[in-house]
Amino acid sequence: MSKRIFITATNTNVGKTYTTLQLLAAYTQMGYRVGVYKPIETGVNGLPADGSLLLKHAQYSNPELKGFKASDIVTLSLPLPAAPYIANKGKKIDLSRFDTALNKIEKHCDIILIEGAGGMMVPLDNELMMIDLARHFNATTLLVTHCSLGCINDTLLSIERLKQLNIPYLWTFNCHKNRDNFTHISLPYFKQKFDPLYFVGHNTPLLAQALLDTLPIKTKENECAI
Ligand code: GDP
Numbered sequence: 001m002s003k004r005i006f007i008t009a010t011n012t013n014v015g016k017t018y019t020t021l022q023l024l025a026a027y028t029q030m031g032y033r034v035g036v037y038k039p040i041e042t043g044v045n046g047l048p049a050d051g052s053l054l055l056k057h058a059q060y061s062n063p064e065l066k067g068f069k070a071s072d073i074v075t076l077s078l079p080l081p082a083a084p085y086i087a088n089k090g091k092k093i094d095l096s097r098f099d100t101a102l103n104k105i106e107k108h109c110d111i112i113l114i115e116g117a118g119g120m121m122v123p124l125d126n127e128l129m130m131i132d133l134a135r136h137f138n139a140t141t142l143l144v145t146h147c148s149l150g151c152i153n154d155t156l157l158s159i160e161r162l163k164q165l166n167i168p169y170l171w172t173f174n175c176h177k178n179r180d181n182f183t184h185i186s187l188p189y190f191k192q193k194f195d196p197l198y199f200v201g202h203n204t205p206l207l208a209q210a211l212l213d214t215l216p217i218k219t220k221e222n223e224c225a226i
Pocket residue numbers: 009011012013014015016017018019174175176201
């Protein structure tokens with residue numbers, strides 16, 4: 001099995017795809033074969049945008065993925081740009097379909113980057129939330145947060161939930177907006193409370209290594225290559 005990293009965020013549009021691509025580049029640079037997977041994508045009319053972009057970049061750095069199509073990377077493509085619960089009309093999600101797709105990609109990689117949809121508490125069906133996939137996949141979770149006003153609240157809430165669920169995680173800022181105000185408005189709090197701090201695009205290699213060092217919960221089937 002490859003090392004699985006589940007990329008989630010405090011909300012949609014915070015930078016999961018951007019961060020995933022940065023990690024893809026970092027791990028490739030470190031000499032690993034990297035795979036990508038996006039179990040669910042909504043707002044899909046034609047090809048899934050995230051899935052196609054992730055696959056394009058992954059194929060460039062990992063030629064073993066040449067024969068893969070966007071539909072191999074995104075298992076559930078839904079037209080309505082909404083939470084999967086709504087977009088899939090409340091139907092029960094079949095997790096075994098995700099496992100099959102993931103296993104197929106994993107034959108060709110050492111590390112697989114799995115991008116969630118929306119934030120952690122996006123409902124998938126009557127039982128599952130997006131973050132339940134991280135646990136199901138036995139992945140290490142990476143929470144991506146923003147740097148705009150409100151990032152303290154959003155970050156702490158998401159971290160609280162990860163702790164409650166006992167999910168191994170790291171978190172990182174993706175500061176493409178409000179970078180200047182952030183330094184005075186929110187960063188002082190984080191500097192006091194957390195060390196180290198990760199910033200996508202600034203210390204991505206450090207983050208990439210730390211994710212490899214963060215072990216998922218051990219289960220019998222959970223023997224990682226790394
Ligand atoms: P997601 O919905 O969480 O996957 O968010 P995306 O990764 O798609 O980011 C949302 C938008 O912001 C996209 O248009 C990205 O290209 C852009 N974006 C996100 N992070 C950055 C960043 O750090 N720098 C720049 N220049 N653009 C970013």
